[in-house]
Amino acid sequence: MTEYLLRAAQLTDGRRADIVIKDGIIESIGSESGASGATVIDADGLLAMPGLVDLHTHLRQPGGEGAETVLSGSRAAAAGGYTAVNAMANTSPVADTASVVEQVQALGDAAGYVTVRPIGAVTKGLAGEHLADIGGMARSRARVRVFSDDGLCVSDALLMRRALEYIKTFGGVLAQHAQEPRLTEGAQLNEGPMSAELGLAGWPAVAEEAIIARDVLLAQHTGARLHICHVSTAGSVEVLRWAKSRGIAVTAEVTPHHLLLTDRLAGGYDARYKVNPPLRSDSDVEAVRAGLADGTIDIVATDHAPHSADAKHCEWDAAANGMVGLESALRVVHEAMVGTGLLDWAGVERVMSVAPARIGDVRGHGHPIAVGSPAEIVLYDPSSRADFAVVDLAGKSTNSPYLGRSLPGSVLATFHGGRPTVLDGAIVDLETGPTNA
Amino acid sequence: MRHLLSTKTLSRDEAIQILDVTEDMAATQQREVKKLPTLRGKTVVNLFFEDSTRTRISFEAAAKRLSADVISFATKGSSVSKGESLQDTAQTLEAIGADVIVLRHSMSGAPAVLAESGWISASVLNAGDGTHEHPTQALLDAFTLRRRIHGDASRGRGLDGVRVLIVGDILHSRVARSNLWLLSVLGAEVTLVGPPTLIPFGIEAWPATVSYDLDEAIATVRPDAVMMLRVQRERMNAAFFPSEREYAGLWGLSAARFAALPETAVVMHPGPMNRGFEISSAAADSSRSTVLEQVTAGVSTRMAALYLTATGGAA
Numbered sequence: 001m002t003e004y005l006l007r008a009a010q011l012t013d014g015r016r017a018d019i020v021i022k023d024g025i026i027e028s029i030g031s032e033s034g035a036s037g038a039t040v041i042d043a044d045g046l047l048a049m050p051g052l053v054d055l056h057t058h059l060r061q062p063g064g065e066g067a068e069t070v071l072s073g074s075r076a077a078a079a080g081g082y083t084a085v086n087a088m089a090n091t092s093p094v095a096d097t098a099s100v101v102e103q104v105q106a107l108g109d110a111a112g113y114v115t116v117r118p119i120g121a122v123t124k125g126l127a128g129e130h131l132a133d134i135g136g137m138a139r140s141r142a143r144v145r146v147f148s149d150d151g152l153c154v155s156d157a158l159l160m161r162r163a164l165e166y167i168k169t170f171g172g173v174l175a176q177h178a179q180e181p182r183l184t185e186g187a188q189l190n191e192g193p194m195s196a197e198l199g200l201a202g203w204p205a206v207a208e209e210a211i212i213a214r215d216v217l218l219a220q221h222t223g224a225r226l227h228i229c230h231v232s233t234a235g236s237v238e239v240l241r242w243a244k245s246r247g248i249a250v251t252a253e254v255t256p257h258h259l260l261l262t263d264r265l266a267g268g269y270d271a272r273y274k275v276n277p278p279l280r281s282d283s284d285v286e287a288v289r290a291g292l293a294d295g296t297i298d299i300v301a302t303d304h305a306p307h308s309a310d311a312k313h314c315e316w317d318a319a320a321n322g323m324v325g326l327e328s329a330l331r332v333v334h335e336a337m338v339g340t341g342l343l344d345w346a347g348v349e350r351v352m353s354v355a356p357a358r359i360g361d362v363r364g365h366g367h368p369i370a371v372g373s374p375a376e377i378v379l380y381d382p383s384s385r386a387d388f389a390v391v392d393l394a395g396k397s398t399n400s401p402y403l404g405r406s407l408p409g410s411v412l413a414t415f416h417g418g419r420p421t422v423l424d425g426a427i428v429d430l431e432t433g434p435t436n437a
Numbered sequence: 438m439r440h441l442l443s444t445k446t447l448s449r450d451e452a453i454q455i456l457d458v459t460e461d462m463a464a465t466q467q468r469e470v471k472k473l474p475t476l477r478g479k480t481v482v483n484l485f486f487e488d489s490t491r492t493r494i495s496f497e498a499a500a501k502r503l504s505a506d507v508i509s510f511a512t513k514g515s516s517v518s519k520g521e522s523l524q525d526t527a528q529t530l531e532a533i534g535a536d537v538i539v540l541r542h543s544m545s546g547a548p549a550v551l552a553e554s555g556w557i558s559a560s561v562l563n564a565g566d567g568t569h570e571h572p573t574q575a576l577l578d579a580f581t582l583r584r585r586i587h588g589d590a591s592r593g594r595g596l597d598g599v600r601v602l603i604v605g606d607i608l609h610s611r612v613a614r615s616n617l618w619l620l621s622v623l624g625a626e627v628t629l630v631g632p633p634t635l636i637p638f639g640i641e642a643w644p645a646t647v648s649y650d651l652d653e654a655i656a657t658v659r660p661d662a663v664m665m666l667r668v669q670r671e672r673m674n675a676a677f678f679p680s681e682r683e684y685a686g687l688w689g690l691s692a693a694r695f696a697a698l699p700e701t702a703v704v705m706h707p708g709p710m711n712r713g714f715e716i717s718s719a720a721a722d723s724s725r726s727t728v729l730e731q732v733t734a735g736v737s738t739r740m741a742a743l744y745l746t747a748t749g750g751a752a
Contacts, residue, residue: 188545196637197445199545199569199611204638268553269546313554314522315544317567 024418051083051376056301063092076395081378138170234287271319306397499739575615597624605666
């Protein structure tokens, strides 16, 4: 395998060093002559961080190949500096059996751009009635450790309790999409001044907060691990802060878009801004940023949700929920957290790589850049700034809320398993295996 | 004016100008020959994704009085549920040669999406979208009220200091929203009255006072006009109020409440009325009810709106 020398890269601990990658691991860090025959990459002025790990990605395959495939989503991930993604279970068929998760895993391995870790459904068909084949998925070749009905809330309290308890058997974690269904029937937009003016059915903050409050208490009662998906409100942050202060085993994620965008963007009924949970208010944005900065929220997860143009270019109520986010995530976190002084780059490394790998038990990822670590690396230029554009999108869908928006930074290279998936800011065309796509 | 999508975006001058053009149109409707050649050769399409016979025939009458060719295209439910997108429908109408598309839609924002889409070059006139806005209804209401208050001296005037109660299901009412913005930019003082379940969440910044008590609002505001909104009886099944009887008792304009209004106060209703529910016959049929004047004003208002959008006139 080719050897790479990343010359004069900036590490998040402040060191500036040459990084040598060989045979899929980091062979040395220090000052290199570069005479070894390695391919030299000038990383002067670039940040080197462990490859990003997304705990919440919709790859759409099987069933939604018109919007994204495991291969196209893997390329989008690599373009954003990711080396591992966790693929949500709301595919068609639903990832609720060993065969589906093994298929997704195999497609990910064949694509080769990132480690693809399938998430298993909590309930059969996401119907919220019967437990899915949790043990079968956990013991399958895909070795599923994260279970989620994301897109839908496990709203039945008894079923939620049982699921939390049952998943303990396999050392897994339940990732809850917190949305009280009755309070959000037909909901279209954050309930507040914008929904009132636009005449869109409101999605009240309390519908998220009430479920989180219930579930942290269930996690405490059962001693199980709970993870909260896409925290979006100030009240949710408060509930989580309380839960953590009580020692409850809860972790939480926030999306890049909830760190940067607000519901005011819905003013023109442009459905690129339609997402679930919805964009919230300025004070919510401030609260989730503070929560991420102080550790109440553990990680950033993209909730990358590709949709075809038809599903977005229509009436707001008729449009699908979701935004693509893999390609822009690091730049958005840069803008919202580093640009505001709330996080340093070591903090970014923690919330976008180390902690998500730990929560999702994603092996071989999220290790600080050190000799002997797997060569999962992103090189990021923090000094540039440019309008986010369609050419920055590497997946199949273009439903990004950032198109035309100025964002800092750019991902110049990504290394996965010791080989580049992105070089000079462009996707490397890998020899991919059969992908059914 | 390229499109008419909402009243929220109208300035006071623009609003008054539309009302003044409506005066011109109303004057022509007093003549023996009511038809004007203004929009001869123009095609107006009434694209109705939601049933509304009243609004549709009002727009039809308005377009015909201006000598436009009128095509009415009614389809129930959303275009999406029929497997035909708003884009395809609109582009079909564009290809037919529509100059103005009058759009009624059950989904809030559909006219804005159509206007901003780049799919069409036609003007878009919002004839009611979901629970968002119904700008021509608000304009005809303001026109009617201005006439009642200022009579023949209406031109150029706003509704400064006029006290208006808007009563009923504010949450689901596009009429209430359009009226609030327009009345307020014209200088009127608006009080919204209804049960808390039917008042939208997050309206602290709206230019309105909110009251849950109609009797108290009548007593303290001493309104010049009371706008009663149509309330769907089925709302009680979704726990917005316990029963029709209780709603009528607390928020209906009963004969007794009508009698408690200031003697000069007018009673308005966009129709169709639920008699005995949100409004009593004593109020609806009195000389202070403007219900039929509103219908008449509807044609003149829509003539003005069609004229201003189709010709790109000022305002």
